[in-house]
Amino acid sequence: MATFGSLALLIALALAAYNLLAGAVALRLLATGQSSRIAPERLADTARRAGIAGFVAVSAAAFALIWSVFANDFSITYILEHSNRDLPAAYKFAALWSGQEGSLLLWAWLLGTFGFILRLRHKTDVKLYAYAGTIIAAVQVFFLAILVFAAPPFALTQGAVPQDGFGLNPLLQYPEMVIHPPLLYLGYVGFSVPFAFALGALMMRYPGERWIKITRVWTMVTWLFLTLGIFLGMHWAYAVLGWGGYWGWDPVENASLMPWLTGTAFLHSVMMQEKRGMMKSWNIWLIFSTFLLTLLGTTLTRGGLVSSVHAFAESSIGNWFLVFMLLVLAVCIFTYILQHRHLESERQLESLVSRESSFLFNNLVLLTACFVILWGTLFPILSEFVQGSKVTVGAPFFNRVAVPIGLFLIFLTGVGPLLPWRASSFRSIRRNFVAPVVVLWLTVIGCLAAGIRPWNNGTFDRGDFYALVAFVLAAAVVTAVVVEFLRGAKVISRQTGGNLFVSIFALIRRNTRRYGGYIVHVGVVIVVVGLAGAAFNRSQEQELALGSKMPIGPYTLVCTGFTQDANPNYDSEYAMLDVYRDGKRAFQMNPEKRVYTASQQPQTMVAIHSVPGWDLYVVYEGANPDTGQPIIKAFLNPLVSWIWAGVALMCLGTVIALMPSQKPAALKGGQA
Amino acid sequence: MNRSQAAVFWMRACQALALAVAVCFSMGATTAGARFNDLSHRLMCTCGCAQLLGECNHVGCTESTRERNELSAAIAAGQTNQQIFAAFSAKYGAIVLAAPPAKGFDLIAWIAPFAVFAAALLGVILLVRRWSAGQSAPAVLHNDPATLALREKIRRETGSVNNGGF
Amino acid sequence: MTQSLGLILGAFLGLVLFLYTFWPEKNSASQREKTRIDYLLERKEQLYDNLRDLNFEYRAGKYPEEDYQAQRSLMEDETARILAQIETLQKA
Numbered sequence: 001m002a003t004f005g006s007l008a009l010l011i012a013l014a015l016a017a018y019n020l021l022a023g024a025v026a027l028r029l030l031a032t033g034q035s036s037r038i039a040p041e042r043l044a045d046t047a048r049r050a051g052i053a054g055f056v057a058v059s060a061a062a063f064a065l066i067w068s069v070f071a072n073d074f075s076i077t078y079i080l081e082h083s084n085r086d087l088p089a090a091y092k093f094a095a096l097w098s099g100q101e102g103s104l105l106l107w108a109w110l111l112g113t114f115g116f117i118l119r120l121r122h123k124t125d126v127k128l129y130a131y132a133g134t135i136i137a138a139v140q141v142f143f144l145a146i147l148v149f150a151a152p153p154f155a156l157t158q159g160a161v162p163q164d165g166f167g168l169n170p171l172l173q174y175p176e177m178v179i180h181p182p183l184l185y186l187g188y189v190g191f192s193v194p195f196a197f198a199l200g201a202l203m204m205r206y207p208g209e210r211w212i213k214i215t216r217v218w219t220m221v222t223w224l225f226l227t228l229g230i231f232l233g234m235h236w237a238y239a240v241l242g243w244g245g246y247w248g249w250d251p252v253e254n255a256s257l258m259p260w261l262t263g264t265a266f267l268h269s270v271m272m273q274e275k276r277g278m279m280k281s282w283n284i285w286l287i288f289s290t291f292l293l294t295l296l297g298t299t300l301t302r303g304g305l306v307s308s309v310h311a312f313a314e315s316s317i318g319n320w321f322l323v324f325m326l327l328v329l330a331v332c333i334f335t336y337i338l339q340h341r342h343l344e345s346e347r348q349l350e351s352l353v354s355r356e357s358s359f360l361f362n363n364l365v366l367l368t369a370c371f372v373i374l375w376g377t378l379f380p381i382l383s384e385f386v387q388g389s390k391v392t393v394g395a396p397f398f399n400r401v402a403v404p405i406g407l408f409l410i411f412l413t414g415v416g417p418l419l420p421w422r423a424s425s426f427r428s429i430r431r432n433f434v435a436p437v438v439v440l441w442l443t444v445i446g447c448l449a450a451g452i453r454p455w456n457n458g459t460f461d462r463g464d465f466y467a468l469v470a471f472v473l474a475a476a477v478v479t480a481v482v483v484e485f486l487r488g489a490k491v492i493s494r495q496t497g498g499n500l501f502v503s504i505f506a507l508i509r510r511n512t513r514r515y516g517g518y519i520v521h522v523g524v525v526i527v528v529v530g531l532a533g534a535a536f537n538r539s540q541e542q543e544l545a546l547g548s549k550m551p552i553g554p555y556t557l558v559c560t561g562f563t564q565d566a567n568p569n570y571d572s573e574y575a576m577l578d579v580y581r582d583g584k585r586a587f588q589m590n591p592e593k594r595v596y597t598a599s600q601q602p603q604t605m606v607a608i609h610s611v612p613g614w615d616l617y618v619v620y621e622g623a624n625p626d627t628g629q630p631i632i633k634a635f636l637n638p639l640v641s642w643i644w645a646g647v648a649l650m651c652l653g654t655v656i657a658l659m660p661s662q663k664p665a666a667l668k669g670g671q672a
Numbered sequence: 673m674n675r676s677q678a679a680v681f682w683m684r685a686c687q688a689l690a691l692a693v694a695v696c697f698s699m700g701a702t703t704a705g706a707r708f709n710d711l712s713h714r715l716m717c718t719c720g721c722a723q724l725l726g727e728c729n730h731v732g733c734t735e736s737t738r739e740r741n742e743l744s745a746a747i748a749a750g751q752t753n754q755q756i757f758a759a760f761s762a763k764y765g766a767i768v769l770a771a772p773p774a775k776g777f778d779l780i781a782w783i784a785p786f787a788v789f790a791a792a793l794l795g796v797i798l799l800v801r802r803w804s805a806g807q808s809a810p811a812v813l814h815n816d817p818a819t820l821a822l823r824e825k826i827r828r829e830t831g832s833v834n835n836g837g838f
Numbered sequence: 839m840t841q842s843l844g845l846i847l848g849a850f851l852g853l854v855l856f857l858y859t860f861w862p863e864k865n866s867a868s869q870r871e872k873t874r875i876d877y878l879l880e881r882k883e884q885l886y887d888n889l890r891d892l893n894f895e896y897r898a899g900k901y902p903e904e905d906y907q908a909q910r911s912l913m914e915d916e917t918a919r920i921l922a923q924i925e926t927l928q929k930a
Contacts (some may be wrong), residue, residue: 052858207877418900487898511891
């Protein structure tokens, strides 16, 4: 199977290269109108079909790798290092993306899949699709070249083949880990599509903004995948790493957040272009940067430039990525310089307080956030270069700098929807702000009364202050969105006579994108409330003898025993804790520690009891070697479940926004 | 409310405020545990795991236990935060501090984000002002009969208030 | 699976894909240039959407009367010019 896989990759590379070359030549011939021996349109069609065939070839390679994992073919180094015989089936699948070579193959396969769908739909706009398909082929050539020359997944083990593999990294043996990386990759790869369309549209001087409509679904689906990927990663970190938090500002986490930020900025500002023909250059550069940023994470960690918990293996592919990024950047700059006249704005902005300018500010903040993260991630390299010594730029830096920016963003989330398009002055739209501002002050009073005060203990507590601001802004934003829904629903209900709920439903159907977007905003706000809860985290560590007690918040943990267990994949050791609340036994928790047989690596399994107000999060830290008694660390983390609920709402909103809006004609017909 | 009542009210208010401040400051003495928690989240574990010292919990870490003991000892010995940070960075290098110190070249790390934000904000405001200033001249509408007829058609098709469409 | 079987399978895959790619196709999709009318129709659709939106926001009470009148006139005027161009092109 190794031979077949390698061969399939080679074929895929050849096809992608042909797709790129033939596509480029055909488009060049069509653009210049030169005559040639073969009709350029037929040449372009063979290029397109080469792309489809390439997808089949990459799929065959991916299939070969999965097959080999399940066949326990340890003659393949990759499988030897990332699997073992007793690994559960789901994690054998995960072996495809648990190592560098496999992840790259997954990346190439996803890119092939996206390209496949795109090439099947080429009739929408043959020429634009030909450009986009050729650009995608160029990206594909890069990934396949790495897979063939630098990181071959089917490389064979030297010498005798061992009986069993070394197993999957225990950190990755967790349900989220089976889906988190593919979702994240779907997010990364997905941005290649709007990138290819944007670059293609610029190259061919595509008239109008229809390419945005064509790629809108791609961009939104990609954004959804990236969002889900990031949050599943957070949930995984929370449930597996056992330090009580979910976000450590690790370079790889940062690397996933950066394209998310620029992608979010793109989703917003592209509306300006679609609706009003403004900010064309800006949008082009936003999507260029987003695409480049999707490559940056791999460049940084695999290149060994920055240290990260994710950098399982440093290798030469970092240089490949660096060169490719520079190449892409060069192409982008070159095309832009050549064609920038095509991007001149059709009209200008009316005022500082219109919806248009709120998008500008939204972009400003999102991009500043992206810059801050990039800066913090790269500063150690800069510092080493200038001062000769490395410094750490860790969580304290990011929390200090990024949190105020995030809060400002939430503020804009609330203000934006209140401003109509093309507004001319603030005076005329003042009344839109009444309800949110009233709610804002009521929440301030409410929070202060509830004891959320920034001056606890006589000193200014920054965490509490930020939490207060976050809660207050959240309340105002939700009010703004609710008011917006009610306003629209009233118009509908005036015309159709339907009740409020029916009208809200009709309203959403009428403009799924806008109202779905508002639902996403509410989701974001709920996530922020959950994040702000971290200001009030509490933790406690204690050695628990049999029957001894450990109070935390409203709970008391009582140790009722600790025991051991074993299965073929791992041995485990866990504590049995009874949790009392108000003097009554409420539930039991079993925090666990595992030692995986194949890798001989230990891993904690956190016990989490989640209620809307807080999570009780209990870690078994191991037995004290002197006394033999278990050491338990317990955290009381307020509002964590709000984060996951908010993400669910964000997904719901995105799905709504993805559905087509009801056409006005249909509505009219229904009423007549 | 007459004058003397008002005076009494303000007197009471001041007393209450003073009391509140006094209570706050008397609570200000943080416990050693809280200080350990704070400082261990401002230092890194140096084993290469790239985690904060207070959060490094992976089994078999060769560094974090020792570092934590050193931190506890330093707190017990009554050292100030500055002394503790200085001692740690002397021993392990600047890399042990979870965020760069706000002095020297490292100050740039702290300033750049805000400088960039301020510059970008200024830029956007200026840009918007310039754009909206260019709009001051009222656009001339075409009033020839053909255009007016088309406008009437458009108004019908996009639903004016009169026909109740959308 | 033996190495030679892998080779044979791989070669077979390569052959099939090669044939698929270069199979003579008579009616390959033509790369029609986007015409001026296509572009104008797109613009018209967008402007119509914007106008509907404007009407809706006005009726939802987000827009002051004078702003609304002025904006609507401007946008209708712009749309009218597009419609006029479409008509001329369609007649030609």
